[in-house]
Amino acid sequence: MRVAIIGAGLAGLSAACHLAKSGHQITVYEASGGPGGRAGTVGGEYVIDDGPTVLTMVELVEEAVSAAGSRLSDLVELIRVDPAYKAFFSDGKTFDGDGRISVHADTEAMRDEIKRLAGENEADAYLRFVAHLAKLYEVEFPNFIDRNFNSPLSVLRPAGAFYSLLRLKGFNRLDQVVSSYFQDQRLRRIFSFQALYAGLSPLKALGIYAVIAYMDSVKGVWFPRGGMNRIPLAMETAAKAAGVRFEYGSRVERLVRTGNAVRGIELSGRRFVEADVVIATADRPLFDQAALPNERIPARLRYAEYSPSAFLMLLGTNEPSPSAFAHHNIFFGAPWKESFEALLERGQLMRDPSVLVSLPTLTDPALAPPGKGIVYALEPVPNLSGKVDWLSERERVRNAMLDRLQAWGVLSDPSAIASETTIDPLDWLDRGMALGTPFSVSHRFFQSGPFRAPNQDPRFSNLLWAGSSTVPGVGIPMVLTSGKLAAKRVMAMGARP
Numbered sequence: 001m002r003v004a005i006i007g008a009g010l011a012g013l014s015a016a017c018h019l020a021k022s023g024h025q026i027t028v029y030e031a032s033g034g035p036g037g038r039a040g041t042v043g044g045e046y047v048i049d050d051g052p053t054v055l056t057m058v059e060l061v062e063e064a065v066s067a068a069g070s071r072l073s074d075l076v077e078l079i080r081v082d083p084a085y086k087a088f089f090s091d092g093k094t095f096d097g098d099g100r101i102s103v104h105a106d107t108e109a110m111r112d113e114i115k116r117l118a119g120e121n122e123a124d125a126y127l128r129f130v131a132h133l134a135k136l137y138e139v140e141f142p143n144f145i146d147r148n149f150n151s152p153l154s155v156l157r158p159a160g161a162f163y164s165l166l167r168l169k170g171f172n173r174l175d176q177v178v179s180s181y182f183q184d185q186r187l188r189r190i191f192s193f194q195a196l197y198a199g200l201s202p203l204k205a206l207g208i209y210a211v212i213a214y215m216d217s218v219k220g221v222w223f224p225r226g227g228m229n230r231i232p233l234a235m236e237t238a239a240k241a242a243g244v245r246f247e248y249g250s251r252v253e254r255l256v257r258t259g260n261a262v263r264g265i266e267l268s269g270r271r272f273v274e275a276d277v278v279i280a281t282a283d284r285p286l287f288d289q290a291a292l293p294n295e296r297i298p299a300r301l302r303y304a305e306y307s308p309s310a311f312l313m314l315l316g317t318n319e320p321s322p323s324a325f326a327h328h329n330i331f332f333g334a335p336w337k338e339s340f341e342a343l344l345e346r347g348q349l350m351r352d353p354s355v356l357v358s359l360p361t362l363t364d365p366a367l368a369p370p371g372k373g374i375v376y377a378l379e380p381v382p383n384l385s386g387k388v389d390w391l392s393e394r395e396r397v398r399n400a401m402l403d404r405l406q407a408w409g410v411l412s413d414p415s416a417i418a419s420e421t422t423i424d425p426l427d428w429l430d431r432g433m434a435l436g437t438p439f440s441v442s443h444r445f446f447q448s449g450p451f452r453a454p455n456q457d458p459r460f461s462n463l464l465w466a467g468s469s470t471v472p473g474v475g476i477p478m479v480l481t482s483g484k485l486a487a488k489r490v491m492a493m494g495a496r497p
């Protein structure tokens, strides 16, 4: 079969790798000039990632690359990031001397850190919490994440897995589960803030989302030498070596249909390419509007709640990254409940935001010229359904971020800035992302698993979806899995007589 994959982001690359040895003829059509999509880089003197920075579950990259017949370690050097994070707790603008915790994926090292900062009881609670997370992951990953669903009722099968999730308090509130282990407010934050990656308040998310904390804080965080874009480049190399064709600068304008099947794709310049199966990974629903203009946007996308967005500040500096920090640092703002209400319910900026600051030059100094550094700062902000007027607010948000970076000691002085890029929700919208968020539809329970827009399009027999708008969802591990799940569907189609 001729399989056309739309998009060379991580989802499209994963589908390409998993199909590379299937005997089908695979071509990837990518609008931009190279692989990576959101996992991209602002090039130049400084190699600065402008998308994901926290790389977890590298075995999923390995799995895709080996499906294409290559070895990941031959293509990219992965460096273990330890500590996975350093967390800083604020009382307004200053950080008290005892207010920082290093999060180690190594259980013993983390136990010692917790014992030092919060005492023996909390350290023992941590061991019980890790055991809980491991069980949750064992049930959840194969049965609810790495799985194709054919109907919402399939969530109940296998019944054993569903009841295990119930027993593991997967349907209790995440903050209650985490609080049942830890008395220390700082530890409660460290092991629940990850709900925000799924577009949810840690105070409202379900216990099933604790698996995200397992993926980063327990299974660990990695960094590819040369920057995050090395991951898509490695996957592209593996897919190409196995015969996958890539056409860059090829925007798919339309999906061409006959009845309930897609006959092929129309590229810019009105070039038509026939395909037996199409896997589309572009962000929905803006892609649907453009490529299927006579179709109604599926209700699961039209009425969905979208995740908050991100304000990104990317700096190349004339000074080295300060060694008092880790590669990844989370500066928690003082308010907690109030912050999530502002961000997720009122559509406002957080008064005292929690910010992720990554300093990749601490791990890989060659990303910047000798003696210089990179600062990547990400503030969660409302998406464009919120109340922020970005045209008038972006300057203020930028200045406030610079003030914070200085107050925290990440940046000595604005005069140390050699290059600066900011990206806000209007920029994400320009890049084709609905409601100006790169994090798509949120992971509320009824927008997850079999309730999320399915990867087999119900309207067309040979149209599949992968990427953050479909199952299993947002983030590198999820979109890599989505590519694999779409590839499985193609292989099942190919097996039909």
Ligand SMILES: Cc1cc2nc3c(=O)[nH]c(=O)nc-3n(C[C@H](O)[C@H](O)[C@H](O)COP(=O)(O)OP(=O)(O)OC[C@H]3O[C@@H](n4cnc5c(N)ncnc54)[C@H](O)[C@@H]3O)c2cc1C
Binding pocket: 006, 007, 008, 009, 010, 011, 012, 029, 030, 031, 032, 035, 036, 037, 038, 039, 050, 051, 052, 053, 054, 055, 056, 250, 251, 252, 253, 281, 282, 283, 287, 310, 312, 378, 432, 438, 466, 467, 468, 474, 475, 476, 477, 479
């Ligand atoms: C700022 C930021 C921080 C993040 N942080 C993390 C993190 O730390 N850890 C983590 O795990 N995840 C993180 N994520 C999420 C993760 O990066 C994404 O979920 C993932 O990269 C999305 O991959 P994708 O392949 O689904 O989509 P994309 O990367 O968007 O790929 C889609 C591709 O399709 C192409 N395309 C679109 N329309 C067309 C068309 N009409 N024709 C042809 N090609 C087209 C696009 O150019 C793009 O290359 C972050 C994302 C962002 C933006």
